[in-house]
Amino acid sequence: MTDSTTSLETQVARWRDYVHRHRAIAPADVDEMEDHLRERVADLTATGLDDDEAFLVAVKRLGRLDAISREFAREHSERLWKQLVLVPDADDAGSSEARRELTVVLTLALGAGLAVKLGTTFWDESTLLRNAGLLVAPFLAGYLAWKRRLTWRTLGMLGAAFAVLGVVLNAYPFDPSGSTVVLAAVHAPVVPWALVGLAYVGGRWRSSDRRMDFVRFTGELAIYVALITLGSGVLVGLTFGLLGLVDVDLEPALEQWLIPFGVPGALIVAAWLVEAKQQVVENMAPVLTRVFTPLTTVMLAVSFTVLVAVGGLTTVDRGLLLLLDAVLILVLALLLYSISARDPLARPGLFDVLQLAMVVAALAVDTVALTAMLTRIAEFGASPNKVAALGLNLLLLVHLVRTGWLLAGFCRRRRGFGALETWQTAYLPVYAAWATLVVVAFPVVFGFA
Template sequence: MQRHDAVTDADLDELESHLLDRVDGLREVGLHDDEAFLVAVKRLGAVDELSHEYARVHSERLWKQLVLDGHAEPGAADANTLAAASGTSDRADAAGTRAPFWKRANGLAVALALGVGAGAAVKAAALLGADPAFFLRNAALLVLPFLAAWFVWRHRPPVGAVLAVAGAFAVAAVALNVFPWASLSDAQAFGGPVTDTELLASLGAAAALWLMTGVAYAAGRWRSSADRMDFVRFSGEWLVYYVLIALVGAALSALTIGVFSTIDVDVAWFFGEWVLPCAIPGALLVAAWLVDAKQRVIENIAPVLTKVFTPLFAIMLIALVVAAVLQWNIVDADRELLIAFDLVLVVVLGLLVYSYSSRDPLQRPGWFDRIQFAMLVAALVVDVFVLVAMVGRTGEFGFSPNKTASLGLNLILLVNLAWAAWLQLGFLRGREPFDRLERWQTGYLPVYLAWAAILVVVFPPVFKFA
């Protein structure tokens, strides 16, 4: 309960006292100690239900909880709160007990400390003279270990899970910095020359290491479909919060630079050399804290956006399919257009997953489920078009790192989308339970992890680092 920010220390004291009173009462009627404890806990209610009830009853604390850590200003717990949360009107005295300090450490303080560490790591690499290609390869290695450390502190995974995550970071560090990358003068990315395999390995490392941090987030229970979906929810909420922080930070920076320029003081160099290199990675941890601290207090944002954009994306995909059938020029599409189509397919998959994450599994199929099915069918057609174009380009120009990576990704997406459409159709016809749709998406995550790892470890030597 202490991990739930809607509940204060005073609430916990009152709940504990009430629980102990119930145990004593059950023992007096003849139950053994263990039986009395289990029955009392069961009657008190589930942790999530209690947390939501406290957030509802103490609605006057909502705005404070949006800006303060959950235990920063404990409100007064009363009999009404306890009655709403535990289903009784009994009044209990506070027990006055507290957890050890290390368990009550302020989450925001820990997140800020790790964020400062991430910013310091990036800035230290810049001060040591790292070139742009180094930052491209090691961006995930410089920042994501601090996010993994936050998950370890927050969710307490077992030692084996921590070692697995650390091992993944070690393998990626060796592969990205030991491989003999070639240097191409005509290949520019982020201001420095990189090869195709180097760029693919960098993107693959970012994707693979992000998924590996999910092992720490799930506290080692990575085989659980529910825990995988929790990490998917976190990823979507984190992205929304990070973009909002970035927008506000950009506006504040521009305002500060403009105000100082009115008195002929140039601070743009300071923002460019110090604020941005430290704030961009540091905001990753602040966004993670916001998601973790506020997801039980306010409505999640990602599912709401999903409800809005799913119909729009369905219309766009259907229009794209019609245009492609009428003109049939997608076969001759250039590389940039095919990359754009791949991004659209990834967004469609994200919309599908986040709509699953917030749906009531017992609710009957409705109009939104039918729109999802139409979107899936249109996405499948687009994916087939892209595969036809990719096969044609490969036959004409031969295999290359980029074409092979794109071909593999589209085959993976084709399998994912095809089976998702089949399950969605079965759900609409009443032949498939909803949980099968969700389990398919969460169970497919290791496939993306494996493909990202192949881009990092296998592609560079196979294509001779070209």
């Protein structure tokens, strides 16, 4: 294979990966567009252009990819992209569509805020916590459904799922002082988020690529929400300080209006920003994962040392075990986001070895935590909390073992990166199924206690 052909294949792979990550394009469409691209390249090289020139001109001539190519140009401006692709829009159709989308976003944000406001007004704290996810998730799913142009059948299925969850959370005769009501409140948000994921993938939930796109969306959404929250906190703090100088107290307005409308509204607006400006945050993902992966590995090593030093596993504090579960979930979230941001064509390197070390450390911690849980159950008997924690840790163990095996094979160059990526997205629905089981079945099995 000549250097020219190698360069062309590299550029096509780079282009394909970029286009594939665009939220509105399905994998089958990417294949079709790549065929068109290669045909145009072949036609142009036949006229005397070299491969690089033909590739650049061919991308420009893919009319329906203008918007995507323009974003690609911004990231790869070291070449001739600016001259060939980065041109002004030909008409106002794009801006008109953007204004319409902004109107939809603001309307849904207002609706989510109103739902939370009504919930805080008419529900007690326990009921509000159980239904927190249901108050906001349908509006976020509604935006994604509008964005993806979902069919009425898919919309009906999502609406029915939200309705069933609402009936379960509010019709079950929970004991206000029992364990199952707390378990339902903790696990309930996972189910609405899974339904948001179904809206995001546009009904193509069997697609590993689309599920990984949702992982990227979740990570980028978290970053945007954090940025909006920090910025809003600074502005609110300054406003409070200034008005406090003239004896104006804004705390009642903050509690009664700003928080109920601002928090859910920020989530909807952040989702819109992810969809509109995803390439901005994608550049942050590799930096964040490279900073926190070694730090998390050290934290896991310290946690493992603490567990081993405790001695009798029946004496391990339940709060410590809950914190360890939170750490393990953080590890998997970090791993997922790191995998979603990685170039699948890149060779294994030092960072992949660091990730393997993190997974091994997480496995050690999870094994000790599982042993402690089983020992406590054997000593004191089963309870809803113990069974739920045990089930979650078993799911984490399976996830980590398979991930470690695939990651070790990739680091040793015995298997491709695709197997590791596919495993992550294929296992995610298991967590949603477990959360649904805890919310729906556990209260019945344990007598709503």
